[in-house]
Amino acid sequence: MLSVLRNSTERQHYWKQNRLSIMPWLFLAPGLFMFMLYVIMPIFQSIIVSFYQWDGLGEKTFIGLANYAELWEDDNFYTSLKNNFIWLVLYMLAVPAGLFIALFLNQTVWGIRLYKSLFFFPFVISQVVVGLVFSWFYDPSNGILALIYSLWDGKPPAILADERYVTYGIIAAGLWPQIAYCMILYLTGLNNVAPDQIEAGRLDGARSWRMLWYIILPQLRPATFIAVVVTVIGALRSFDLISIMTQGGPYGSSKVLAYYMYETSLSEYGYRMGYGATIATILFLIMMVYISFFLWRMYQQEKGGR
Amino acid sequence: MLTTLRKATLATLTAAMLAGTAWAGDLVINYDGSDPAPKKAFEQVIADFEKANPDIKVKWNLFDHEGYKTSIRNFLTAEAPDVASWYAGNRMAPFVNAGLFEDVSDVWADNGLNDSLASAAGAMTIDGKKWGVPYTYYQWGIYYRKDIFEKLDIAVPKTWSDFLAAAAKLKENDVTPITIGTKYLWTAAGVFDYLNLRTNGYNVHNDLTAGKIKYTDSRIQTVFDRWDELVKPGYFIENHAAMSWQEALAPMVQGKAAMYVMGNFAVAPLREAGLTDDQLGFFQFPIINPDIAVAEEAPTDTFHIPANAKNKEDARKFLAFLAEKDTQSMVNETLGQLPIHKDATVSDDKFIKAGFEMLSNASNLAQFYDRDAPAEMAKAGMEGFQEYMVKPERRAKILERLDKVQEKVYK
Numbered sequence: 001m002l003s004v005l006r007n008s009t010e011r012q013h014y015w016k017q018n019r020l021s022i023m024p025w026l027f028l029a030p031g032l033f034m035f036m037l038y039v040i041m042p043i044f045q046s047i048i049v050s051f052y053q054w055d056g057l058g059e060k061t062f063i064g065l066a067n068y069a070e071l072w073e074d075d076n077f078y079t080s081l082k083n084n085f086i087w088l089v090l091y092m093l094a095v096p097a098g099l100f101i102a103l104f105l106n107q108t109v110w111g112i113r114l115y116k117s118l119f120f121f122p123f124v125i126s127q128v129v130v131g132l133v134f135s136w137f138y139d140p141s142n143g144i145l146a147l148i149y150s151l152w153d154g155k156p157p158a159i160l161a162d163e164r165y166v167t168y169g170i171i172a173a174g175l176w177p178q179i180a181y182c183m184i185l186y187l188t189g190l191n192n193v194a195p196d197q198i199e200a201g202r203l204d205g206a207r208s209w210r211m212l213w214y215i216i217l218p219q220l221r222p223a224t225f226i227a228v229v230v231t232v233i234g235a236l237r238s239f240d241l242i243s244i245m246t247q248g249g250p251y252g253s254s255k256v257l258a259y260y261m262y263e264t265s266l267s268e269y270g271y272r273m274g275y276g277a278t279i280a281t282i283l284f285l286i287m288m289v290y291i292s293f294f295l296w297r298m299y300q301q302e303k304g305g306r
Numbered sequence: 307m308l309t310t311l312r313k314a315t316l317a318t319l320t321a322a323m324l325a326g327t328a329w330a331g332d333l334v335i336n337y338d339g340s341d342p343a344p345k346k347a348f349e350q351v352i353a354d355f356e357k358a359n360p361d362i363k364v365k366w367n368l369f370d371h372e373g374y375k376t377s378i379r380n381f382l383t384a385e386a387p388d389v390a391s392w393y394a395g396n397r398m399a400p401f402v403n404a405g406l407f408e409d410v411s412d413v414w415a416d417n418g419l420n421d422s423l424a425s426a427a428g429a430m431t432i433d434g435k436k437w438g439v440p441y442t443y444y445q446w447g448i449y450y451r452k453d454i455f456e457k458l459d460i461a462v463p464k465t466w467s468d469f470l471a472a473a474a475k476l477k478e479n480d481v482t483p484i485t486i487g488t489k490y491l492w493t494a495a496g497v498f499d500y501l502n503l504r505t506n507g508y509n510v511h512n513d514l515t516a517g518k519i520k521y522t523d524s525r526i527q528t529v530f531d532r533w534d535e536l537v538k539p540g541y542f543i544e545n546h547a548a549m550s551w552q553e554a555l556a557p558m559v560q561g562k563a564a565m566y567v568m569g570n571f572a573v574a575p576l577r578e579a580g581l582t583d584d585q586l587g588f589f590q591f592p593i594i595n596p597d598i599a600v601a602e603e604a605p606t607d608t609f610h611i612p613a614n615a616k617n618k619e620d621a622r623k624f625l626a627f628l629a630e631k632d633t634q635s636m637v638n639e640t641l642g643q644l645p646i647h648k649d650a651t652v653s654d655d656k657f658i659k660a661g662f663e664m665l666s667n668a669s670n671l672a673q674f675y676d677r678d679a680p681a682e683m684a685k686a687g688m689e690g691f692q693e694y695m696v697k698p699e700r701r702a703k704i705l706e707r708l709d710k711v712q713e714k715v716y717k
Contacts, residue, residue, distance in 0.1 A: 056379065057404035070714070075707070140545045141556070161489075161548035161696070249489060250547035251693035268375040269676070269685030271400065 043284065050277035056265070060274075067278040076252055077279070080260045083167050084236065084286075087256060090171045091178060091235035095227045098182025099220075103212075105183070106190045116187065123180035131244030134173035135160060160246050163253035170241050170254060178234055182227040189223030190216075229294060236287055257283045333620045334387040335366040338374035343574055347640035354636070355627050362620050382406045386614035388621040394429035394440055394606040395673035396515070396680060401610075402432045408611040408618065410625060411436045417626045426606050426646045429673060438610035439625040441634060443671075444570040444643040445661030446496055446603040451564045452587035454481060462589045466504075466532070469592040473541045476564050483541040485563035487554030488695060491688035495675035497567050498691050499603055501529045504594035508601035508670035515678035517716030521687075521708040530694070530701055532594060537698045547696055555579065567591070569605070573657050574642055588660050599669035605677060606646070686711040 015022075050067055052060040071077050105116050122130060137144050140158040149156040159169035193216060201215040217224070239258040242248060248255040248263060255263070257279055263269075265276025337348055345368065352364045367387065369377060378390065382401060392398055401407045414420050414436045420427060426440040455462070455472075458479055463469040473483035488494045502511050506525045513519045519526065536542060543563055546554065552575060557563040559579040566572060576586055593600070609628055611621045627633055634645035639653045644662055652662045665671065676684035690704040 055400060055404070057383065057400065057406065138548075140548060158545035158548045161545045163696075247490070249491070249689075249692065250696060251689045263685075266376060268372070269681040271379070271681060 046277045052274045054273040056273045080255045087235040094178035097179045101183045102186035122177040127240040131241045166254040189220045335389040336387040338369045386612035388615040388617045395677040397677045409435045438608040440606045442643045443606040453585045466594045482563040485543045487549030487551045488692045494691035500591040507598040521705045601670040602668040604671040683715045
């Protein structure tokens, strides 16, 4: 009886001493568990699968680095890589475009809420719908683009059937909702811009561009940071639009890594799980470079902030 | 408010659970014919089957045609139905090799199918066993605007030179000779297959899809020489890479294009779009080399029993029912396609009759490029065909690339 009592007080003692360090872990536990189960484990599983030849149904055969060797000589891989790069660069346009629309909408006139929601609209509708709308828009026989060209008897380019334009055509479709997303980030950021600083800037004679560059933008840094992050991620995982608008075509010229991975492993003519996992691993490494940079910067900023 | 919500959730949950666990007498069928005609045909089959077997209750899940091709892998391994639709030839090989389809040679033997379905027996056999029951097939060929041909005084082409002359005349009169939509790639394979069958015959088609002939082989080069004669003068419709096969029907309906190399399933949407039988005609793909036996494309659609099925006994009954003469007559009447059963009645429709006659005289029946070749080869090949049709000057490079893929796939 006495020993039990002592034991429980010891336990209480231990709990009291370490409460502050244990509690966070207890709260984190469910999230960590999920994260391990659904994010970390699949990453390692994919890396393991990438060393095998596997059709997803039968036996796996270990083939070492053969998948990577094949990828090294795969023209489709380089097409996808090039397209991913184009996506990454052009998708960045969403950040300044979103900023300017946000600045334009950040005023108080009658009905501004309606305009704001109209501008935000493309982000709310599904990417699939965006893709469909744009592919109709580009349709060389009946689309709006064809209608515009017919005004001066021009022949419309078949944007989605021409290897030269197809990637840009899809990116344009992707930018539409992405700009809206960046805009909303900046709009909320603009709410937090300190009016006294603007006032002070105005007294010191800062106008238009100088005001924007030296007073407003520095205060929007957190918003800019998030906008860049979501845009980069959006560009790297661009998959749905490609799947809807072209299925990677014509003859594979609009593929990106994410779509190529899906195609080799899961689509109608795919079922090469090992090769798909290899592409996934490479895509993961590319993202890893970016994410490490992102974490490093966040760490630096946190340090500076304290 | 909360209770109603909870009730609703509970109801959906129970419904989901009920759908998941079928009763013993239930027969679960997964089917990919979501278009109006196949759906109607299948509803009728089930009604008849339930009438003939009152103790069996059929539950069927209708899938979108394209989506089915990816979901079948999941449900065959996870929650297998008792019967599933699929395709004959090499397309069923992955499932057979993975042990996901049941050997149904007994159904064939017990019901005399080796005799009545003899024409499709080869396409259903792997390793000397039968893996499913075919219920329909359809012809491929050239569908054309009869009225435009008559107006321009063009006779139905029988030979390659006639065909080229007809195309040239159409082009002169500002009608696009051939419409096609290659966005989903397989339509281009139809043209390739026919050029190959007519230039080199069935054996070369088979050897090519079996990986025994290189794509840079001189015989395949000849096929592309013929194809050049269509692509280089611009006889195919512009921007075909942006269109699906359905979208490519529009120019034909509008009278802007005159011919379409297609399967018989194109007839139904063309009629729906307003073309009458006086405007729409069908002819056999023209003869290129008269010394080659005339083979045709005739893809076969099938039903199978998954190896993980729960109710295999009733599933066998269903397959046997599906192989019966009357069932096949009825289904294909509605589908607008051809029955496999040798005594089944063929619909009175002029396209089906023309197809039946053509296929009865064919030396061999090919399934289709993407059903005869392994998936990875088919994908690369069809992408190559599409690229060639847009950029014919890249022919040599494309064929070399396909050789590279071939080496990899068939090793």
